[in-house]
Amino acid sequence: MKACLFILLLFPGLSLNAQLPRQTGRMEDAGVRVFYQKTGGKPVWLTTGGRQNFDLFAAYLREAARLGLNKEDYGPALTTALADSSYKIPTAADSLHIDSVITATVIRFFSDVAYGHLVKLPVKYNGLPALQNTGIDIAAKLADNLLSGQFSYFLPSVEPSDTAYMAVKNCIAALYPIVMDTAFKEVPVTSLKADSSNAPLLLRLRQIGISDSLPGAGKVSLSARIRQAQRLFNMLDDGVLREPFLKALNVPLTYRLLELNNALNQLRWLHQYKKEAPVVLVNIPSTGLVFYQEGKPVLYSRVITGKKSTPTPTLGSDITEVVLFPYWTVPNRIAVRELLPQIKKDRQYLVDNQFEILDKKGHIVPPSTIDWNSLGGNNFPYVIRQNTGCDNSLGIVKLNFYSPFGVYLHDTPGKALFMLQQRFFSHGCVRVEEAVQLAHLLLDKEAAAMIALEAKGSQPDQRPVIFRVPVTTYVFILYNTAWTDATGQVRFYEDVYRENN
Structure with a gap:
């Protein structure tokens, strides 16, 4: 806090709350101590040898929005004033004060890049261990990186190496300059005419990145572009304009960026858990499930989630049991x-x-x-x-995990509903199209073989058989209206539960 007061004297026009980095917490203070223990307690950012590193960080901060972050969270006034040399530091003692504030800001920035900038946890219940020592971990890596002269490689080294993460990040990078262009304006699409006379439609398609031409392919028909946009919004891609499609088109692009930012930061948070254990991930708005092993997707399944009146809750837990032939x-x-x-x-x-x-x-x-x-x-x-059997509402497989909501993942005899575009029919549990295949992947070979054998000859009077999941496996149920589909493409989904209002 002394450093913040000192800097206020140097910059009398700055507001402590609005302009300077937010006061560090104990974890960040510990991170700063670890950093200077490794670097010898000397200034590292504004010295002759460290200036280029500081200038690179200042550049990162200016482009924070392309990383799904808000530069205002990192006290940009101080960084800007130092980066453009509009302020000269009077003494060596002053330099150390300012250096420590820069260090705290850099640690916080890269902690958010690695672990996600989350105002609150993205789940209503989290039964998993909280991420620990994030600031300290980043501080130690940062110090080592600076000492080895590798700071230019630091940002990609702490970002998740995840295809979904990169897809969302690339979508932000494409959309952000369009929104920031001085010529950009929101023009509502009101006409259902799918022809060249509908100028607002043509403008909006260009704004969301759907071009009327492709390299080496020439002109793209308007009908094809409309179908591409319909897929972007997870709608029937028949090229026909309807009111729900216009409603999705007219969502402000600044709001779309917020959806993408939220998704990117949740993917950062999730990535840390994927490094620890296999993860079953359900995203409610996209009604899709992905099973990750060693951080890589190995199974995708369509799911059915809760109705608006009986919504599926968000949560984090670990799957403990697979029940074959469950009672309901x-x-x-x-x-x-x-x-x-x-x-x-x-x-x-x-x-x-x-x-x-x-x-x-x-x-x-x-x-x-x-x-x-x-x-x-x-x-x-x-x-x-x-009673158990193929006609049981839970199907032949149920996956148990603790939560205060009494929900679980399970099979279902109602397979036809998986073919629908909108799949919100349950009382809160998650029906999994590939439930049996998921059970195979969760269990050891003997248990998986037994499930396969018993499932083929299942009878209505089969008794439940419980298998313990041998390896710690996390399950997350999240709510993101911007998310990737089974092909890895970013899609925007309907806010069915009105969570984003």
């Missing part, structure tokens, strides 16, 4: 609100859907002995359980 113990709210009215209408409903009734002690109760008409939301002393 119907949550009380579903039993009372959805099943009970069906049972009252038709007692055969229980038999047709292989449901059995348990009392609170877990004993099976014959349905004929129950006065169903007397039951309701405030009076339902039973548990409804669906």
